[in-house]
Structures are given as structure tokens and as C-alpha cells.
Amino acid sequence: xxxxxxxxxxxxxxxxxxxxxxxxxxxxxxxxxxxxxxxxxxxxxxxxxxxxxxxxxxxxxxxxxxxxxxxxxxxxxxxxxxxxxxxxxxxxxxxxxxxxxxxxxxxxxxxxxxxxxxxxxxxxxxxxxxxxxxxxxxxxxxxxxxxxxxxxxxxxxxxxxxxxxxxxxxxxxxxxxxxxxxxxxxxxxxxxxxxxxxxxxxxxxxxxxxxxxxxxxxxxxxxxxxxxxxxxxxxxxxxxxxxxxxxxxxxxxxxxxxxxxxxxxxxxxxxxxxxxx
Numbered sequence: 001x002x003x004x005x006x007x008x009x010x011x012x013x014x015x016x017x018x019x020x021x022x023x024x025x026x027x028x029x030x031x032x033x034x035x036x037x038x039x040x041x042x043x044x045x046x047x048x049x050x051x052x053x054x055x056x057x058x059x060x061x062x063x064x065x066x067x068x069x070x071x072x073x074x075x076x077x078x079x080x081x082x083x084x085x086x087x088x089x090x091x092x093x094x095x096x097x098x099x100x101x102x103x104x105x106x107x108x109x110x111x112x113x114x115x116x117x118x119x120x121x122x123x124x125x126x127x128x129x130x131x132x133x134x135x136x137x138x139x140x141x142x143x144x145x146x147x148x149x150x151x152x153x154x155x156x157x158x159x160x161x162x163x164x165x166x167x168x169x170x171x172x173x174x175x176x177x178x179x180x181x182x183x184x185x186x187x188x189x190x191x192x193x194x195x196x197x198x199x200x201x202x203x204x205x206x207x208x209x210x211x212x213x214x215x216x217x218x219x220x221x222x223x224x225x226x227x228x229x230x231x232x233x234x235x236x237x238x239x240x241x242x243x244x245x246x247x248x249x250x251x252x253x254x255x256x257x258x259x260x261x262x263x264x265x266x267x268x269x270x271x272x273x274x275x276x277x
Contacts, residue, residue, distance in 0.1 A: 122216035
């Protein structure tokens with residue numbers, strides 16, 4: 001394997017042609033897992049594309065809420081497409097080699113959409129907050145232009161921040177192992193293979209996790225605290241149930257998205273002395 005050498009700040013930086021994704025080698029029931037992933041991918045793709053088509057065709061659904069829903073659907077499609085097809089390809093063709101630049105691209109896309117999905121769930125919480133807590137001011141605080149601006153800003157922020165995180169990976173030198181202990185080109189497992197100092201990459205990854213995940217999650221929690229306070233002040237039981245019913249789908253999405261992340265973070269905290277996380 002021939003390594004590419006570049007010079008950065010008078011230091012020789014060694015970039016390998018690519019990495020070998022070896023997470024599948026330790027998975028006991030990989031065939032069942034791949035079949036499940038393929039099923040999830042197809043269902044997610046079909047459902048979200050159908051949802052986007054319906055909302056785009058029906059002008060009555062061109063509202064701030066459904067703009068936020070379309071935003072989330074687009075992000076879901078990109079998120080699943082960034083990882084699942086490559087996993088299926090690795091299993092079917094037994095080809096676990098990923099070129100260096102393609103690895104960085106996958107890393108960029110994956111973490112961009114993770115940040116975007118977290119922000120998209122916070123945007124939906126904002127929509128519910130305005131609709132339930134400030135119904136008389138909804139036409140002032142939650143219009144289509146305002147929602148478009150919020151969605152656009154989250155895209156600019158997420159893409160810009162992750163672009164920087166990915167760009168600094170090129171400062172690392174990989175002169176030893178190129179075997180990535182993950183199921184795709186994951187950020188931390190890759191930078192931990194570097195043979196030079198990766199303190200900057202570790203700091204950026206830690207900061208991004210707090211800002212891109214915990215900040216939206218905190219906003220969601222605070223939004224629902226305000227929503228619950230408003231709901232329990234309602235005199236009519238039917239009004240309370242109707243208001244809470246509009247939040248159920250969003251709460252399910254929040255649980256599905258954040259629960260695995262918090263579980264993984266908890267497990268990684270327990271395994272910090274190993275190379276698993």
C-alpha cells in the first residue's frame with residue numbers, strides 16, 4: 001500500500017490510500033443485521049419520498065409545520081443513504097476498503113445530517129411551542145418565511161461546522177494501522193488511528209457533540225416543559241387531550257433519535273479505557 005506524503009507546517013503528513021472497515025468482522029449475526037438494515041432503508045426511503053411528494057403537491061400543506069416536516073424527511077433520506085448502502089455493499093461484495101477522500105466525504109455527510117436532524121427536531125418543537133403556548137401570535141412568530149429562514153440557518157451552520165471538523169482530519173498522519181473499528185468511516189475511530197497529535201480533532205468532536213446534540217435536546221425539553229404548563233392550565237379536558245395529541249408523533253421521533261445516541265454515549269463512557277468507542 002503506497003502512502004501519500006504532504007508537507008504541513010514543516011511536518012510530513014502521511015495519508016493512506018484508504019481505510020479498511022472491520023466492524024463487521026466482530027458481528028455474530030451480520031446477515032440478519034444487513035437484511036434488517038436493507039428493510040429499514042427501503043421503508044424509510046419510500047415513506048419519506050412519498051411524504052415529500054404529498055406535501056409538495058398539496059398547496060394546502062404549504063405551512064411552517066409541514067415545511068419543518070419536509071426538512072426532517074429530506075434529512076432522514078440523506079442520513080440513511082450516507083451509511084446503509086455502503087454497509088450492504090461491504091457485506092455483499094466482501095469489499096471493506098474505503099478510499100481516503102471517500103471516507104472523509106462519508107464522514108462529512110453523516111455528521112452533517114446528524115446535526116441537521118437534531119436541529120430539525122428542535123424546529124418541530126418550536127412549531128409546537130408557538131402553536132400551543134402562543135396561538136394568538138402564531139402568525140407573527142411562525143410564518144413560512146420565518147420557518148424557511150430558521151431551516152436555512154441550521155443547514156448553513158451544520159454544513160459549515162462539520163466541514164471544518166472534516167477538513168482538520170487532513171492534518172493527521174496515518175502511518176500505522178488503517179483498520180477502522182466501526183461500521184463506516186466514523187470520526188473518532190478514524191482520528192484515533194493517527195500517529196501524530198489528534199487533540200484538536202478530539203476537542204472539536206467533543207464540542208460538536210455538546211453543541212449539535214445537547215443544545216437542541218435542551219431546547220426540546222424546555223419547550224415541552226412550557227407546553228405541559230400551558231396544557232394543564234387549560235380548563236377543558238378535551239382541549240388538553242387535543243393539544244397533547246399533536247405532540248405525540250414528535251415525541252416518538254425525539255425518543256427514536258436520541259435514545260440510541262445516549263445509550264451509545266453511556267456505553268462509550270464505560271469503555272473509555274478500551275479502543276471500542
